[in-house]
Amino acid sequence: MSDKLGLEEAARLLGLSEATVARWVRQGRIPALRERGRCFFVEKHLRSWAKKHHIPLKEGRPPASDPAEEERVRLSEAIRRGGVFFGVKGRTVEAVLAETVKLVPLPENFDKDSLLEHLLQREELASTGIGEGVAIPHPRAPLEGLPGKAIVTACFLEHEVDFKAIDKKPVFLVCLILCATTQLHLKILSQLSFCLRSTAFLSFLKDCRSADELIKRVEVLEDKFQTG
Amino acid sequence: MRTLFQNANDRFQLVLMGAVVGVGGGLAAVLLNRSLEELAEFFQPFWNRGYAFLLPALGAVLSTLCLTYLLKDVGGHGVPDVIYSVTRRGGLLRFRSSFSRLIACCLTIASGGSAGPEGPVVISGGSIGSNIASFFRLRDRQRVLLVGGGAAAAIASIFNAPVAGIAFSLEAILGEWTPTNLITIAVASAVGTEVSRLLQGNQIPFEGRIVGIGNLDVLACLGLVLFTSVGSVCFVRLLRGVRRVSGARIPWSWIRAGCGGLLVGLIGMVLPDVLGEGYGTIHRAIEGQYPPGLLIVGLLAAAKIVSTCLTIGTGGMGGIFAPCLVVGSFVGLFYGRILGVLFPTVHWAGEGYFALLGMAGVLSSVLQAPMTGIFLITEITGSYQVLVSVVLVSVMSVTLSHVFEPFSVYHQDLAEQGDLLRPRTDRRLLSELDIFELLETGCPRLHPEMRLREFVDIVREWGSRLFPVEDAKTGEYLGAVRADDVRSYLFNTHLYDTILVEQLIDSNTPAVSPDDALDEVMDIFEARHVSSLPVVHDRRFLGVISKTTILDRYRKELIVQEEI
Numbered sequence A: 001m002s003d004k005l006g007l008e009e010a011a012r013l014l015g016l017s018e019a020t021v022a023r024w025v026r027q028g029r030i031p032a033l034r035e036r037g038r039c040f041f042v043e044k045h046l047r048s049w050a051k052k053h054h055i056p057l058k059e060g061r062p063p064a065s066d067p068a069e070e071e072r073v074r075l076s077e078a079i080r081r082g083g084v085f086f087g088v089k090g091r092t093v094e095a096v097l098a099e100t101v102k103l104v105p106l107p108e109n110f111d112k113d114s115l116l117e118h119l120l121q122r123e124e125l126a127s128t129g130i131g132e133g134v135a136i137p138h139p140r141a142p143l144e145g146l147p148g149k150a151i152v153t154a155c156f157l158e159h160e161v162d163f164k165a166i167d168k169k170p171v172f173l174v175c176l177i178l179c180a181t182t183q184l185h186l187k188i189l190s191q192l193s194f195c196l197r198s199t200a201f202l203s204f205l206k207d208c209r210s211a212d213e214l215i216k217r218v219e220v221l222e223d224k225f226q227t228g
Numbered sequence B: 001m002r003t004l005f006q007n008a009n010d011r012f013q014l015v016l017m018g019a020v021v022g023v024g025g026g027l028a029a030v031l032l033n034r035s036l037e038e039l040a041e042f043f044q045p046f047w048n049r050g051y052a053f054l055l056p057a058l059g060a061v062l063s064t065l066c067l068t069y070l071l072k073d074v075g076g077h078g079v080p081d082v083i084y085s086v087t088r089r090g091g092l093l094r095f096r097s098s099f100s101r102l103i104a105c106c107l108t109i110a111s112g113g114s115a116g117p118e119g120p121v122v123i124s125g126g127s128i129g130s131n132i133a134s135f136f137r138l139r140d141r142q143r144v145l146l147v148g149g150g151a152a153a154a155i156a157s158i159f160n161a162p163v164a165g166i167a168f169s170l171e172a173i174l175g176e177w178t179p180t181n182l183i184t185i186a187v188a189s190a191v192g193t194e195v196s197r198l199l200q201g202n203q204i205p206f207e208g209r210i211v212g213i214g215n216l217d218v219l220a221c222l223g224l225v226l227f228t229s230v231g232s233v234c235f236v237r238l239l240r241g242v243r244r245v246s247g248a249r250i251p252w253s254w255i256r257a258g259c260g261g262l263l264v265g266l267i268g269m270v271l272p273d274v275l276g277e278g279y280g281t282i283h284r285a286i287e288g289q290y291p292p293g294l295l296i297v298g299l300l301a302a303a304k305i306v307s308t309c310l311t312i313g314t315g316g317m318g319g320i321f322a323p324c325l326v327v328g329s330f331v332g333l334f335y336g337r338i339l340g341v342l343f344p345t346v347h348w349a350g351e352g353y354f355a356l357l358g359m360a361g362v363l364s365s366v367l368q369a370p371m372t373g374i375f376l377i378t379e380i381t382g383s384y385q386v387l388v389s390v391v392l393v394s395v396m397s398v399t400l401s402h403v404f405e406p407f408s409v410y411h412q413d414l415a416e417q418g419d420l421l422r423p424r425t426d427r428r429l430l431s432e433l434d435i436f437e438l439l440e441t442g443c444p445r446l447h448p449e450m451r452l453r454e455f456v457d458i459v460r461e462w463g464s465r466l467f468p469v470e471d472a473k474t475g476e477y478l479g480a481v482r483a484d485d486v487r488s489y490l491f492n493t494h495l496y497d498t499i500l501v502e503q504l505i506d507s508n509t510p511a512v513s514p515d516d517a518l519d520e521v522m523d524i525f526e527a528r529h530v531s532s533l534p535v536v537h538d539r540r541f542l543g544v545i546s547k548t549t550i551l552d553r554y555r556k557e558l559i560v561q562e563e564i
Helices: A007-014 A018-027 A043-052 A067-072 A075-082 A093-103 A112-125 A182-196 A199-206 A211-228 B004-005 B010-048 B050-070 B079-088 B097-110 B118-135 B139-161 B162-174 B179-200 B216-248 B253-270 B277-285 B295-312 B321-340 B351-367 B368-383 B387-404 B410-417 B426-432 B452-461 B481-490 B493-497 B516-526 B547-561
Strands: A033-035 A036-044 A084-088 A129-131 A151-161 A171-178 B466-470 B477-482 B532-537 B540-546
Touching: A007 A018, A007 A036, A007 A043, A018 B179, A018 B321, A036 A043, A036 B540, A043 A211, A075 A151, A075 A171, A075 A182, A075 A211, A084 A093, A084 A211, A093 A112, A093 A151, A093 A171, A112 B050, A129 A182, A129 B493, A129 B516, A151 B368, A182 A199, A182 A211, A182 B493, A199 A211, B010 B050, B010 B097, B010 B139, B010 B179, B050 B253, B050 B410, B079 B118, B079 B139, B079 B162, B079 B410, B118 B139, B118 B321, B139 B481, B162 B179, B162 B351, B162 B368, B162 B410, B216 B253, B216 B295, B216 B321, B216 B351, B216 B387, B216 B540, B253 B295, B277 B321, B277 B387, B295 B321, B321 B351, B351 B387, B368 B452, B410 B477, B426 B516, B452 B466, B452 B481, B466 B532, B466 B540, B477 B481, B516 B532, B516 B547, B540 B547
Parallel strands: A084 A151
Antiparallel strands: A033 A036, A151 A171, B466 B477, B532 B540
16 A cells, blocks of 8 residues: 555645645546545555546655755864964965965865966956955865865965955965855855955954854854854 | 549548558558568578578668669658657648558568568558559648557458557657547548458467456556556657667668668677567567566566667667557566566466557557557457556556656657647647738838838837838838827827937837747747837848738637537
């Protein structure tokens, strides 16, 4: 005996409203059983009926159940993987980027020279200085050989550098973002930008001296981002 | 005259054309009938010779060679080709189809092949209708009706049964009973019958043979349903099996047909009644001229099924209509004799009665066309006495065999290929719409280097929900960006200059090609939960196809198909 489905479940499976399914039952268009005034569907029969009529079934979870996936993408985790560095040297964009690339923890066989080249190319196309003294250098397209999880390396600069940012403010923090996919990149990016919208966080950044504290502050903001 | 005709009212036009097509279809049937008789007479003396068992093979080989090399037409047993043309090609049929099958089928049947002349004559009639419609520059809609009319006329003329012709055409070929369909086809059918009566005389084949049908007989005919259904399901399955096996084993069509013919010839040496189209056999079955014996008629029914499958399944040219009748008559005889053995004291209506009912049952269920069976049997007996029993047997046989074989023998191949598109069904409507008709062009093109800021401006200005991304230099299509996907960045002015359009390309959006079938495109919509898709041909973006437009056109498509 295969499973019985109620009206609600059947409607969900068929991707229709309950009212439609109820009407079809009334009109006898869909195979249904009646038990004590309530209608039921035998799943096996319903499936074969749908197949015969070329009605696609909505299997499993609806597409809106992405949060579980998003839960895994956390900026704080990415920063933990990438590391936080203070007093990074360099007076030009190129020098800063070269220094940052050296600091990124990546597999040994990864071609860091080509990474730097990609970052500079991207910088040439448009500045990654997103204002408020923060820059987020990243390659244009996901590079091959990157680990599956996002990496963000936060480098506080020794000297402020002009990144030609839109708000023309000199940059004191460089967050290098490396992701294996564009989707991941965009998710990390939106979390980062959410954090930067908080003035409290910005003023904290200016005097930030501890990696743990930075990650803690990010975690707090992240939770806000997820819920709101 | 053409202009005068083209201005006439639609239905009058169709009535007129129906009459013309009816003459053509009727003549084709008479011609086939006559030449079959002549050829059969020509072959008659050879049947006493020792090598007679080779005749069907010879006929089948000749007929296949003749069809493929001389007449250069593609094989198939006629009716499915007509149905395919009606559903997919607006009723277009080649002119040479109007005679090629007739010649090929004459060779097959007259040489002893177990097949009927109806399939070929249907394609003949249909092709005459189609070409007349094309000559008068009629549209697809009318051409389809005239193809149906030609087929109806051919069947009506060959059996002298006008209503059976109408029923056959509506049930098997057009698949839809509407007033306009009925008018055209009825006229063609009536004219076709009249042509045949003028040329061959008005004979009702089995007039007045069946008398004294009691209530018990009507009750007993329900038992016959079991036999006719089993017979027809076996028939359909065996035919499919033979076609598959022979098609897979023997690649050369004429050798395949020859092998089938040879086997038929061998069966025919033992049971000569299985050879040919079998009208004579039916006559004798109904008149009760078969020697007594239960097993012999059962064996004949089985042998007829096997030999027909060997003839048609291997590519011999001929229809399945007449063999169905022969099988049905044997099945009926068989059942009648079983009754006689089981209840010797009851006075039954006679073997002819059951033979007739068997014919109706097998024909209806093989063709999945109950009305055709009912009218054909009523008309060829010329009496309404059998009507009640024929209706019962036909309808019940169709119901029972439908459980095992949901498609008629004509439709099953088309259904397998997904080409069985009955009028006004979802698949049919979708198959008629073309992606080009639904294309929304004029979307602004994006470039991969564009910033989010520029893109937001474009989204603000344009109503579309999907934007194509093209390479700025080559114009090559790179992907598409959904307006919905930007929503999360809209208030993030920080990112306006950091995010590039290329990063927003939606990898979940496959591009469709303009040649894709619309029902497949609909499946993509469902599977991906998207409402619009980019159409790309040769790496160039052509436009967007969206569910909203499809619904709108779909509805209009339905509206114009309504008959007023």
